[in-house]
Amino acid sequence: MPVISIGNLVKTFGAIRALDGLDLHVEQGEVHGFLGPNGSGKSTTIRILLGLLRRDSGDAKVLGADPWRDAVRLHRRLAYVPGDVSLWPNLTGGEAIDLLGQLRGGLDRRRRDELLHRFDLDPTRRCRTYSKGNRQKVAIVAAFSSPVELYVLDEPTSGLDPLMEAVFQDEVRRVKQAGATVLLSSHVLAEVEALCDRVSIIREGRTVESGTLTQLRHLTRTAVTVETARPVTGLDALPGVHDVHEVDGRTHLEVEPAHLDELLGQLIRFGVRALTSTPPTLEQLFLRHYGDDPAATAGTDAPATAASGAPAAGSSDADVQADAPQGGAR
Amino acid sequence: MSALTGTTRLARLVLRRDRIRLTIWILGTPLLGYALAGSVAGIYPDQETRLGYATTSASSLVARAFNGPIHGTDLGAVVVAETYVTLALIVALLSTFAVTRHTRQNEETGRAELLGANVVGRYAPLTAALIVIVAANTVAAVLLAVALVGAGLPLAGSVAAAAAIGGVGVAFTAIAAVTAQLSVTSRGANALAAATLGLSFVLRAAGDVLGEQSADGTRVRSAWPSWISPLGWGNQVRAFDGERWWVLALPVALLLAGVALAYTLAERRDQGAGLIAPRRGPATGAPRLLSPTGLAWRMQRGTLLGWAVGVAVLGLSMGVAADEFNDMIDANPAAAEAINAMGGGADLINAYLAAMLGLFALTIGAYVVQALLRVRGDEADGVLEAALATAVSRTRWLGTQVLAATLGAVALLLLAGVTTGLGYGIVTGDPLGQAVELGGAALLRLPALLVIAGVVTAIFGLLPRWSVVLSWTALLVFLLLGQLGAVLELPQAALNVSPYTHVPAVPAVDPAALPLVVLAAVAAALLAVGVAAFRHRDVPS
Numbered sequence: 055m056p057v058i059s060i061g062n063l064v065k066t067f068g069a070i071r072a073l074d075g076l077d078l079h080v081e082q083g084e085v086h087g088f089l090g091p092n093g094s095g096k097s098t099t100i101r102i103l104l105g106l107l108r109r110d111s112g113d114a115k116v117l118g119a120d121p122w123r124d125a126v127r128l129h130r131r132l133a134y135v136p137g138d139v140s141l142w143p144n145l146t147g148g149e150a151i152d153l154l155g156q157l158r159g160g161l162d163r164r165r166r167d168e169l170l171h172r173f174d175l176d177p178t179r180r181c182r183t184y185s186k187g188n189r190q191k192v193a194i195v196a197a198f199s200s201p202v203e204l205y206v207l208d209e210p211t212s213g214l215d216p217l218m219e220a221v222f223q224d225e226v227r228r229v230k231q232a233g234a235t236v237l238l239s240s241h242v243l244a245e246v247e248a249l250c251d252r253v254s255i256i257r258e259g260r261t262v263e264s265g266t267l268t269q270l271r272h273l274t275r276t277a278v279t280v281e282t283a284r285p286v287t288g289l290d291a292l293p294g295v296h297d298v299h300e301v302d303g304r305t306h307l308e309v310e311p312a313h314l315d316e317l318l319g320q321l322i323r324f325g326v327r328a329l330t331s332t333p334p335t336l337e338q339l340f341l342r343h344y345g346d347d348p349a350a351t352a353g354t355d356a357p358a359t360a361a362s363g364a365p366a367a368g369s370s371d372a373d374v375q376a377d378a379p380q381g382g383a384r
Numbered sequence: 385m386s387a388l389t390g391t392t393r394l395a396r397l398v399l400r401r402d403r404i405r406l407t408i409w410i411l412g413t414p415l416l417g418y419a420l421a422g423s424v425a426g427i428y429p430d431q432e433t434r435l436g437y438a439t440t441s442a443s444s445l446v447a448r449a450f451n452g453p454i455h456g457t458d459l460g461a462v463v464v465a466e467t468y469v470t471l472a473l474i475v476a477l478l479s480t481f482a483v484t485r486h487t488r489q490n491e492e493t494g495r496a497e498l499l500g501a502n503v504v505g506r507y508a509p510l511t512a513a514l515i516v517i518v519a520a521n522t523v524a525a526v527l528l529a530v531a532l533v534g535a536g537l538p539l540a541g542s543v544a545a546a547a548a549i550g551g552v553g554v555a556f557t558a559i560a561a562v563t564a565q566l567s568v569t570s571r572g573a574n575a576l577a578a579a580t581l582g583l584s585f586v587l588r589a590a591g592d593v594l595g596e597q598s599a600d601g602t603r604v605r606s607a608w609p610s611w612i613s614p615l616g617w618g619n620q621v622r623a624f625d626g627e628r629w630w631v632l633a634l635p636v637a638l639l640l641a642g643v644a645l646a647y648t649l650a651e652r653r654d655q656g657a658g659l660i661a662p663r664r665g666p667a668t669g670a671p672r673l674l675s676p677t678g679l680a681w682r683m684q685r686g687t688l689l690g691w692a693v694g695v696a697v698l699g700l701s702m703g704v705a706a707d708e709f710n711d712m713i714d715a716n717p718a719a720a721e722a723i724n725a726m727g728g729g730a731d732l733i734n735a736y737l738a739a740m741l742g743l744f745a746l747t748i749g750a751y752v753v754q755a756l757l758r759v760r761g762d763e764a765d766g767v768l769e770a771a772l773a774t775a776v777s778r779t780r781w782l783g784t785q786v787l788a789a790t791l792g793a794v795a796l797l798l799l800a801g802v803t804t805g806l807g808y809g810i811v812t813g814d815p816l817g818q819a820v821e822l823g824g825a826a827l828l829r830l831p832a833l834l835v836i837a838g839v840v841t842a843i844f845g846l847l848p849r850w851s852v853v854l855s856w857t858a859l860l861v862f863l864l865l866g867q868l869g870a871v872l873e874l875p876q877a878a879l880n881v882s883p884y885t886h887v888p889a890v891p892a893v894d895p896a897a898l899p900l901v902v903l904a905a906v907a908a909a910l911l912a913v914g915v916a917a918f919r920h921r922d923v924p925s
């Protein structure tokens with residue numbers, strides 16, 4: 055049974071359509087990355103999962119229950135770190151942690167003290183006087199002090215220094231080891247790569263990709279530069295090849311990994327002298343989904359090819375969605 | 385002077401942010417003044433009625449405490465007596481909130497930091513705010529003078545009366561400039577300034593109550609406490625009765641002193657900080673903190689303590705003043721006769737005490753609004769989101785806040801009644817009996833406060849973004865209906881809108897159960913609506 059399952063979720067704020075048919079499936083025991091450009095609807099989705107916002111339409115189930123109707127019962131089984139942590143200004147950090155833990159139904163005292171130590175957080179200071187990073191730590195410590203089934207983390211590490219980022223990653227691995235599920239919204243790609251079993255990428259309130267990072271990589275074109283004895287022809291006719299252009303006798307192009315075979319078959323006929331192939335970096339992977347202009351962000355500077363790139367991205371959606379459950383079951 | 389660099393630009397920003405508020409303020413005060421003046425002229429058209437009014441006002445301690453000292457029988461003097469305190473309170477609060485909004489609130493939200501990183505001098509933000517707010521007070525006063533002249537009052541008196549009210553605004557601009565330096569939060573800065581306003585009211589009321597009635601019976605010469613109250617200065621201008629213009633120098637002097645003090649304080653502290661360095665606190669939460677109830681108490685206790693001190697001081701002084709009433713009636717048979725004609729001798733003291741308890745109920749209404757609006761503050765800050773993501777239901781969370789505000793109101797009402805009773809009882813020799821009786825009488829005002837709680841809760845549930853504005857407006861409307869309804873000769877239906885209209889004025893009349901039960905039912909319905917709406921809406925929204 056999936057821990058989170060969202061289908062065709064719609065949420066509007068007046069004229070703004072924040073979520074427009076979003077899908078999200080998170081399996082038991084996985085760390086699921088939740089990514090998307092600013093304003094794409096990540097926090098909105100998370101607030102719906104917490105029963106804070108009411109959905110307009112669509113299905114949403116968390117741990118098998120309706121997040122709106124069963125909010126209180128569910129909240130005993132999950133912990134939340136908001137994206138923008140604000141706390142009671144006149145309580146100390148220690149008091150705020152204990153309060154949040156107690157309101158959730160209790161916390162593990164030993165873990166709490168250990169986490170305070172590991173995160174190097176002074177619990178005797180008033181929340182008003184904490185820096186942004188330290189406020190964030192209060193929320194993280196409060197969440198990880200409770201042994202729950204699901205951790206919902208909305209950009210939990212924004213403002214943390216690299217040392218603390220490492221401690222945070224250890225903590226996520228620890229709760230995963232213990233069998234908990236984590237939904238992690240983040241803009242820190244290194245963190246996503248280090249932690250996430252699967253990711254979902256959303257844009258303008260819709261899910262555009264979902265799968266393991268390997269699967270997503272597979273969907274993203276590889277950049278190829280080739281030097282041949284004779285000028286290459288016929289590349290435009292090949293399936294899955296894009297953005298072909300020549301600079302200084304070298305041919306630059308992009309190819310979908312599934313069509314590498316056909317490409318190589320064609321190139322060989324022109325006498326290959328040199329060939330480099332660069333798999334997409336994580337940045338390119340995301341930029342392709344985040345940016346308005348997929349071609350421009352895929353590493354070329356040929357704006358005319360923007361249109362040809364778009365259908366490829368669209369058609370690959372379906373495959374990955376279908377693949378997703380396998381990826382999660384690994 | 386580099387410390388003032390950017391002042392002009394910041395002043396324009398203040399104008400831009402507040403263009404609607406300032407317009408309402410600058411046009412609203414003169415319009416209200418015009419309407420009230422016309423209305424008073426209708427009720428007291430001739431010398432005879434005004435003589436009666438002036439004589440009773442000068443003799444009645446209740447009138448002196450609430451309306452200030454009367455200065456003769458000119459129509460303008462009657463208008464001032466009927467409207468000065470209300471207009472002055474409004475102007476003082478508007479000025480206070482405006483100063484805090486453009487100084488401490490900017491620091492609290494971090495906006496000041498954003499500005500301070502630009503080419504902006506150290507004193508520029510405060511100076512810009514003060515310039516705009518003093519200018520707003522000045523323009524509003526000029527228009528008010530025009531309005532009063534337009535209503536047919538003499539020129540000199542109109543100018544003096546309008547300047548007196550503008551002076552109160554200027555004085556509280558200075559006071560708020562100082563409190564904004566002292567407190568780290570804008571809530572705290574406003575509370576300190578409001579407490580100063582409350583103290584000013586008490587001092588003025590005490591000075592006017594203790595003052596002497598002139599030989600012809602139509603004037604009151606206030607005692608010294610009125611002179612140390614910025615609220616009292618306006619009365620000492622004696623508009624429409626041989627104006628004493630030099631008194632207007634007092635608010636100006638206070639402005640200069642306040643600004644100098646504020647600059648000195650600003651010099652000694654860091655951006656965003658108060659004057660008191662933050663202290664460390666407990667590393668763990670005490671068990672009694674760790675529940676919605678415990679948290680509500682922790683959040684309320686400071687505010688409640690401040691209110692308790694204010695209420696107790698006010699109660700004791702009003703109680704002690706009640707006995708002066710007896711002396712005055714004994715000493716001045718003519719006045720006693722006039723008062724007798726109004727209400728009846730034996731009940732006069734009770735009428736005074738009932739009016740005092742009514743005043744307390746109104747004031748404690750402000751506590752209820754303030755306490756309940758915390759939920760909205762928490763929602764806007766994002767704290768509510770964190771709390772509701774735990775295993776606490778919305779009903780429990782909001783219910784706890786309402787309960788906390790109600791218990792606070794009960795405590796304050798009881799304290800008000802008991803201290804008034806003690807004060808009165810100490811001088812008449814029956815402190816315990818009076819404390820018990822007035823304590824009970826005060827508690828009968830609770831249903832009206834429950835309605836206030838219901839109104840705020842319903843607004844919070846249905847129109848969260850408007851919570852602050854609408855809640856305070858509702859309370860202000862109730863206040864105006866009570867204070868000015870009679871002057872404006874509003875129909876009973878309008879007066880009935882205010883829950884305070886329906887509370888039996890015990891001890892002046894016998895308690896009646898029906899209105900209290902109806903009020904409680906209305907309150908319950910409003911609370912139910914508020915909670916239901918809150919359960920069904922987005923958080924935050």
Ligand SMILES: Nc1ncnc2c1ncn2[C@@H]1O[C@H](COP(=O)(O)OP(=O)(O)OP(=O)(O)O)[C@@H](O)[C@H]1O
Pocket residue numbers: 067070071072090091092093094095096097098099137924925
């Ligand atoms: N209460 C609200 N009222 C109106 N619009 C809202 C509200 N909350 C969110 N939105 C809008 O909904 C959209 C999605 O916002 P959301 O906060 O979910 O984005 P996000 O993906 O979390 O972005 P970020 O990465 O910046 O945190 C945005 O266009 C935002 O402006």
Ligand SMILES: [Mg+2]
Pocket residue numbers: 096097098137208
């Ligand atoms: Mg967000």
